[in-house]
Amino acid sequence: MAAGLATRIYPFMPGGAADGTKLISGAIVLSDLTDRPRFGLKGGGSAAWLAAQGGTVPAVNRIGDHRGMRVLRLGNEDILLLAESAAETLAQVKTAWQAAAAPKGYSSWREEGWAWIRLSGPCLAEAMSALCALDLRPQKFGADDIAQTRVGHIEAVTFRSPAGFDILFDITASAYFARAVAAIAGHTDQHRGHS
Amino acid sequence: MKLLTCPMNGPRNIDEFQSFGPVRARPDPDGTADREWSRHLFRAENRKGIVVEWWRHVPSNYFFLAERDLVSNEIIRTFDASQLRDRA
Numbered sequence: 001m002a003a004g005l006a007t008r009i010y011p012f013m014p015g016g017a018a019d020g021t022k023l024i025s026g027a028i029v030l031s032d033l034t035d036r037p038r039f040g041l042k043g044g045g046s047a048a049w050l051a052a053q054g055g056t057v058p059a060v061n062r063i064g065d066h067r068g069m070r071v072l073r074l075g076n077e078d079i080l081l082l083a084e085s086a087a088e089t090l091a092q093v094k095t096a097w098q099a100a101a102a103p104k105g106y107s108s109w110r111e112e113g114w115a116w117i118r119l120s121g122p123c124l125a126e127a128m129s130a131l132c133a134l135d136l137r138p139q140k141f142g143a144d145d146i147a148q149t150r151v152g153h154i155e156a157v158t159f160r161s162p163a164g165f166d167i168l169f170d171i172t173a174s175a176y177f178a179r180a181v182a183a184i185a186g187h188t189d190q191h192r193g194h195s
Numbered sequence: 196m197k198l199l200t201c202p203m204n205g206p207r208n209i210d211e212f213q214s215f216g217p218v219r220a221r222p223d224p225d226g227t228a229d230r231e232w233s234r235h236l237f238r239a240e241n242r243k244g245i246v247v248e249w250w251r252h253v254p255s256n257y258f259f260l261a262e263r264d265l266v267s268n269e270i271i272r273t274f275d276a277s278q279l280r281d282r283a
Contacts (some may be wrong), residue, residue, distance in 0.1 A: 060203060133208055148204055148255035150211060155254040
């Protein structure tokens with residue numbers, strides 16, 4: 001590590017608050033993406049600032065695309081950029097935002113405040129129906145839809161990714177959420193074992 | 196399960212919401228006597244009829260308004276706060 005540079009320790013990392021919590025794999029796979037780049041903007045001017053960068057701002061609760069990043073519109077003035085494989089582009093966008101004059105919204109610190117978990121695997125649909133009360137079947141919940149609801153009894157934002165479902169929630173609930181998914185996976189295995 | 200339709204997120208379990216009480220006019224800080232302030236702060240109306248209330252959808256932190264029948268507990272409609280401002 002270069003002198004003077006702090007490295008973030010995320011919950012599931014060694015030394016993190018959820019260090020040692022099992023991330024299940026098998027019929028349901030839980031992957032931790034919390035260390036992946038993202039940037040949240042909130043407050044007056046957020047949407048107009050992004051639009052001025054040439055980005056198409058999607059409707060509320062829909063996902064758009066801007067220079068290889070996923071743009072989640074969580075409210076009129078609540079936007080989240082996910083840059084799973086576009087870290088450099090996101091860094092450029094953040095630099096431009098920092099240099100811009102107000103009104104431009106404010107940083108909602110989603111890279112620190114939210115965990116980012118991906119669920120996948122052959123029993124994903126059963127797991128999601130146990131974790132979330134909404135109808136998330138493909139005919140009801142498309143690739144560009146966002147649900148702000150409860151998943152595993154905690155407030156969360158969920159949407160589809162090519163691999164399965166991504167879930168964003170309060171980072172302090174990371175260990176709880178991993179355990180909740182593991183419990184659901186256990187029930188699913190048991191159920192399949194008896195059927 | 197009782198459902199409430201959020202104007203932004205659609206129908207949800209009412210467990211996802213928090214009530215913030217009826218919409219009330221704010222007293223004029225320059226022309227309100229102590230007695231009226233006291234009433235405004237500490238006493239609630241308890242009448243029958245339809246009331247417009249503030250509600251919050253917790254997962255999205257979205258505040259909106261709902262018209263509710265205080266006798267039947269039926270939620271008549273929900274709407275964005277901008278509609279109240281437009282009407283004022």
